[in-house]
Amino acid sequence: MLIEIAPVFAPYLDEALLRFSYLHPEVEVFKRDGCVEITNEDPAVAASLRHTVYRQKIYKETFALRQSLIESLTG
Amino acid sequence: MNVVPLKFRPMADDGFLFCDDAGGFFKSDEGYLERYATDALTFEDYRFLTSNGHAFDEGNHVARHAFRYRWARRFHIPSELNYVILVPTLRCNLSCAYCQVSRVNENTPGHDWSNETLAAVIAWLESLSTKEIKIEFQGGEPLLRLDLLEKVRSFVRSRFEHSSFVVCTNLQEVTEEAWDFLASDDTNVSTSLDPTVDLHQRHRTVGSASTQQFLRNLRRAVDQFPARVSALPTFDIDALPDPSAVIETYASFGLASIYLRAVNHQGFARKRFRTRETLQTWVSYVRAFIAALIDYNWNSESPMEEYYFSHCLRRVIRGGHDAHVDLRNPNIVGKSYVVVDHDGAFYPTDEARMMSRLGQIDLRMGNVRDGMDRRVVDTVNAEATNLFDADCIHCPYQAFCGVDLIDDLSRYGRIDLPRHETNFCQRHMAIFDLAFELLYSNDPKVRHSLALWSGLEDIDPTLVRVHA
Numbered sequence A: 001m002l003i004e005i006a007p008v009f010a011p012y013l014d015e016a017l018l019r020f021s022y023l024h025p026e027v028e029v030f031k032r033d034g035c036v037e038i039t040n041e042d043p044a045v046a047a048s049l050r051h052t053v054y055r056q057k058i059y060k061e062t063f064a065l066r067q068s069l070i071e072s073l074t075g
Numbered sequence B: 001m002n003v004v005p006l007k008f009r010p011m012a013d014d015g016f017l018f019c020d021d022a023g024g025f026f027k028s029d030e031g032y033l034e035r036y037a038t039d040a041l042t043f044e045d046y047r048f049l050t051s052n053g054h055a056f057d058e059g060n061h062v063a064r065h066a067f068r069y070r071w072a073r074r075f076h077i078p079s080e081l082n083y084v085i086l087v088p089t090l091r092c093n094l095s096c097a098y099c100q101v102s103r104v105n106e107n108t109p110g111h112d113w114s115n116e117t118l119a120a121v122i123a124w125l126e127s128l129s130t131k132e133i134k135i136e137f138q139g140g141e142p143l144l145r146l147d148l149l150e151k152v153r154s155f156v157r158s159r160f161e162h163s164s165f166v167v168c169t170n171l172q173e174v175t176e177e178a179w180d181f182l183a184s185d186d187t188n189v190s191t192s193l194d195p196t197v198d199l200h201q202r203h204r205t206v207g208s209a210s211t212q213q214f215l216r217n218l219r220r221a222v223d224q225f226p227a228r229v230s231a232l233p234t235f236d237i238d239a240l241p242d243p244s245a246v247i248e249t250y251a252s253f254g255l256a257s258i259y260l261r262a263v264n265h266q267g268f269a270r271k272r273f274r275t276r277e278t279l280q281t282w283v284s285y286v287r288a289f290i291a292a293l294i295d296y297n298w299n300s301e302s303p304m305e306e307y308y309f310s311h312c313l314r315r316v317i318r319g320g321h322d323a324h325v326d327l328r329n330p331n332i333v334g335k336s337y338v339v340v341d342h343d344g345a346f347y348p349t350d351e352a353r354m355m356s357r358l359g360q361i362d363l364r365m366g367n368v369r370d371g372m373d374r375r376v377v378d379t380v381n382a383e384a385t386n387l388f389d390a391d392c393i394h395c396p397y398q399a400f401c402g403v404d405l406i407d408d409l410s411r412y413g414r415i416d417l418p419r420h421e422t423n424f425c426q427r428h429m430a431i432f433d434l435a436f437e438l439l440y441s442n443d444p445k446v447r448h449s450l451a452l453w454s455g456l457e458d459i460d461p462t463l464v465r466v467h468a
């Protein structure tokens, strides 16, 4: 199955795919131009991949804010 | 505008749950998720996020401070040592099939505190700096050494400004002297009452005369000091009774709290009962049990709770619910509470004591004679938070959840397994899924029970917000 990945996610895609492979070791993943191909036809698995990409972007983009809040909490 | 990290998870019915690090949450849909992930939030989105405490302007120090405060409330800061579990004897007058603790037969010598150990325990208690202390007597069957319990209690009462006691007893043989001991207002009784009387007999008391003796003692305890008696069942995953039968058993003794505990993987019980590959069965049972309690509470004047679900629910609703030692974040062991074994050895938890006896890992922290040695335990403690865990940082339940490294060690012999593969994670994922499913339910029966369990008058709509 081919899953389209918007350009806004490109900087986070490699890390997200690494994480997805760790969560779904049974699924093979191939990075293609502007999309990702997986060896699974289950829409839930495709959704999981998209969500993993979203999560990676959110995590990375909010990392500095989270870190500054943790630092201010832990002194 | 700063939007704090929002972690999300699809909900069972539809939509997505979004939670922040401080435990703020709301429900929304796929459209919102797409806008959030692709930097396309609308004015309305920002307005909602700000009003629900997930976003604040760069210069808005009050909102930032409020968020930090809510987040800080989610952390458990261990107090000074003020909770001590004492094991004055390993001897027991029962031989329960799923005994979780190490025990020996009633007549076996050499498994009680010696006079010298008692003196060392007292001297060590004397050295503690806390003003307030809770002492839990465990065993074996601690009432077999009532003399030791009396000596410790009378010393502790005179040494500390506030003290309270728990006797974890099987209530099988209770002498009149023991009843007198248990009658004090500062002393609570914690006993075992299996899911049904039949199961109690099968796994614990064995003969009907012993069963009747236990039931008479339990009846006397709940009649004499109802507010100070609690009972814990143990469930065999291959013989799960109808939830209503369990509720009936507990209600018949006026016990309002049931703690669903499957046979513990830690300790000796796992040799006789299945404790692996049981999670799905267990999770389904917990769901059925909570549904049965919701029905029961709707028609009953004496409501009942499932202890652990209620605890998790309260942790969702507000930070600071850290009374349960297995669900804390960070979960620092060997600091605010310790176990003193029958030979005077310190352990960080009772489960750690079991693991040492099974020869899995030695988590001893010194002993009452030579003092405390936290080196091994502090190595474990360095990993005792979910704050930076590679799985937990993406999980919406992170703020409510915790870690239980002793459980990980016991099951897997290591603490670095991917979190989502652990029993701890899968169990808590299921509990929090259920908690949120119910929190967003409109069924008046569900709302009635949730309000009772969470200590709220009602589930306020502002608590369970939905963003369209």
Ligand code: SF4
Binding pocket: B386, B391, B392, B395, B396, B397, B398, B399, B401, B402, B419, B420, B424, B425, B426, B428, B429
């Ligand atoms: S242990 Fe599991 S359920 Fe708990 S926060 Fe981590 S990922 Fe979530």
